[in-house]
Amino acid sequence: MAKATGSADGRSRHAKAILGPELYARLSETKVLLVGAGGIGCELLKNIVLTGFGHITLLDLDTIDLSNLNRQFLFRKKDVKQSKALVAAKTASAFNPNVKITPIHGNIKEPQFDVAWFRGFDIVLNALDNLDARRHVNKMCMAANIPLVESGTAGYLGQVQPILKDRAECFDCVPKPTPKSFPVCTIRSTPSQPIHCIVWAKSYLMPQLFGEDEDGGELDEAEKQGENAQEIATLRKEAQAFKVVRTALRMPEIDGQGPNAAKLVFEKVFHSDILNLLSMADMWRSRAPPTPLDFEGIRKGTFVPTKKAYAEDTSAHSAKKAAKVDGGKTNVANGSSSNSANTAGLKDQRALSLKDNLDLFVSSTVRLSARLRSGEDTISFDKDDDDTLDFVTAASNLRSIAYGIPTKSRWEVKEMAGNIIPAIATTNAIIAGLIVLQAFQLLRKSYNALRNVHVQFKPSMPLSAINMTPPNPNCGVCRDTYAEVLCDPARVTLSEVVEGVLGDGEGAGGMGKRDVSVYEHTRMLSDPDWDDNLERTLESLNVTRGKFLSIVDDEGEFATIQLAIGVLPPGHSVDGPALILPSLLPMPPRKPKPAMPSTPPRTGTKRSAPEDDDIEPVAKRLKMNGAAPGPTPFTPNKKKRLEDDGLIMLDNPDEPLEDDVILVD
Ligand SMILES: Nc1ncnc2c1ncn2[C@@H]1O[C@H](COP(=O)(O)OP(=O)(O)OP(=O)(O)O)[C@@H](O)[C@H]1O
Ligand SMILES: [Zn+2]
Incomplete structure (x- = not known):
């Protein structure tokens, strides 16, 4: 077998033999846009650099996180917090000096990446992780008429889809499943599962405290439009109460005042708001009422929530188990188990007692408020941002305890709030290889050889290749x-x-x-x-x-x-x-007469x-x-944010639901 050497000839010999001289020669002139330098992107960049694609533009909006290092092998610990695109380009450039990589640290949705810019490429390869960016690139490629290879992985599963306008389905030809939805009232008032409390902490409480200030303009507008006055009054009262705690969180620090602001937030959301809810007697006729939490009582170990809360509280339960091992020294009933009582297992995976959750709530609120004071305008949840993860863990657990719902470890909250499916490096590597194979077919214009390829969890048939389907005649993207x-x-x-x-x-x-x-x-x-x-x-x-x-x-x-x-x-x-x-x-x-309603x-x-x-x-x-020419749908931002998380509003519980909505309550 010919020995590959460091020489240009040695480097290219195998690629030339496999691709044939014609395609191989063309590759060095080919301009590729690679969007995403994450799990798939790093593997793919390595592949296309080694194959000899001559001009690669690599774009990613993000910086390197410690948690990326296990699979995004172009990055090292010293690179954490640096631009993914810049570091990946630098590392991969060393693999093949004949390739020019242009890194861009930016969002593919920025205006300068317009249709003319897309038209400057011969092919686009997607290595993205979200629907919104994928849809955007799909549309830009339709507009610029540039071939695209779309891809994705989820644990052991993966998919590669070559896309070419008029020849095959585009990314939006087939509707994508909608995320699981929860009625907003479940999140705001009547949670019954840990996920309800996690969504509340992440998508309602965090934005209220650390997000953009809402000036009430929307409420004024809604009032002008004659919206339900009582609802507007309630929302206004709520907004006003949040203003007080928002201000406290942003006040210049007076020594030792940080925890006071945290206490203020606690008393509003875990005490006063719950008392308010309890005053709506109708709400609690057929469900167990929540228990308002007592800040000082938890601190001193004198506060005991209702029996129900403790019977179902897994943290108390596991702490109890730990207490047994501990010789029963820990006082679980008052939630004052010390951290040492349940340190078995990894730090993130241990169950937190009521007191642990209170302490974590105070410390994370103090850290977040310090960040606001030092100039950060807004802070939103990011599973890799410890302060926000601690806050969401503690706040959701405290709410769970108030409602008698099992609590979750920090690890579990990270998984649930971050919608995490563990990424598997091998799946990413297989998918990155398959992307290149489909890219070759597109560049060769061997359209009959294009395949949708799936990596599946079936040892007998790990790969399935499906012939391309023609575009959906009713597609609202590629049929335009x-x-x-x-x-x-x-x-x-x-x-x-x-x-x-x-x-x-x-x-x-x-x-x-x-x-x-x-x-x-x-x-x-x-x-x-x-x-x-x-x-x-x-x-x-x-x-x-x-x-x-x-x-x-x-x-x-x-x-x-x-x-x-x-x-x-x-x-x-x-x-x-x-x-x-x-x-x-x-x-x-x-347009063809639609046989069925338009899908995308x-x-x-x-x-x-x-x-x-x-x-x-x-x-x-x-x-x-x-x-105002007519009735306006009134959509305050808060509702909107909850909707972005896959939630829908139910004005009354008997309202008929779409088929794809899962009613949780
Ligand atoms: N609109 C966008 N513009 C540019 N890059 C994007 C855009 N949306 C997502 N990306 C990038 O796509 C990449 C997807 O990679 P991947 O799925 O491995 O995500 P990750 O954030 O690195 O990992 P994880 O989500 O598992 O922590 C990320 O690097 C992300 O920054
Ligand atoms: Zn389409």
């Missing part, structure tokens, strides 16, 4: 017609763009003669009966570089036009035209549900309009 306009958003109006693209009515497949509505994502900007925004500049409508305008045929007969907003070319005269239309105006085809996230249909962190079109339209 894409075009790009270059413009100065400060100088061009919405009507100039829309009318320019639709032409005299004959262009755009005759769509210009039809009634159209215009959206930016799910935000409606105009419709046939509402033209207030047409003479506004794109900039004033916040439609700028990297965004899309969707032009939707009101009759639904023609495909939607997606207009990517790009910038004027360099050197374009400042006095030159503010708008450059595509040389060929888009010609959306007639439908940008640009009036009934589309708001997704991710977008605002409902009607709410936005009201804001832009100033006046």
